[in-house]
Amino acid sequence: MCPNNWRLSKGNEWAWRHRKWESVEHFKQVQAKRAKVSVIFVAVIFLFVFTMIFGIGSLFKDSEPYKMSFNQVVHSQQVRSYLGIPIERGFISGNMQISGPEGVANLSYSIEGPKGEASVAVRAFKELNKWSIECLVVNYEGDKEQTTIVPCQ
Structure with missing residues (x-):
């Protein structure tokens, strides 16, 4: 397995070990928020790249x-x-x-x-x-x- 994928698969485990959490529920809430932010970040990057590729193409076509x-x-x-x-x-x-x-x-x-x-x-x-x-x-x-x-x- 590639090192980055291995780190991703171990992220929750490391987060649990390296910080003091109020409770298991608190830990799950924080991790869920982080997951949402990550998905939004990836979507924004994808949208930016898509816009750049097709936006530049449309500039050429004009x-x-x-x-x-x-x-x-x-x-x-x-x-x-x-x-x-x-x-x-x-x-x-x-x-x-x-x-x-x-x-x-x-x-x-x-x-x-x-x-x-x-x-x-x-x-x-x-x-x-x-x-x-x-x-x-x-x-x-x-x-x-x-x-x-x-x-x-």
């Missing part, structure tokens, strides 16, 4: 580079013939750095159509408050084929 690239992908005849239509969006990851009128975005996201799945890689730059896509490539799952919509420089 970004101009993502919208521009997805629009180009769904209107590409090559992508449409390979995946079919409709093309659905998937999970998005990457990074964006914006400083005033300039910025850079490196994003990757999955797409899916009736005929298959693919991943999209996009690199975009923002100059003078205007985004432009510098590289846009679609890589098809289970295949070495790819569609280059905007050639990488």
Whole structure:
């Protein structure tokens, strides 16, 4: 058994031994309160992590580079013939750095159509408050084929 699990399993025993309790009932009440606080703490941490993961994903999906690239992908005849239509969006990851009128975005996201799945890689730059896509490539799952919509420089 892992040391942390062993400590957890022995927690009540150690608490009983290392503190003077008014009664067994008092001990059980305190341990029940601690258990509730622990469950609430774990739930708050889980909620925080969940919000961070999906909140950041939604920020990416609202970004101009993502919208521009997805629009180009769904209107590409090559992508449409390979995946079919409709093309659905998937999970998005990457990074964006914006400083005033300039910025850079490196994003990757999955797409899916009736005929298959693919991943999209996009690199975009923002100059003078205007985004432009510098590289846009679609890589098809289970295949070495790819569609280059905007050639990488």
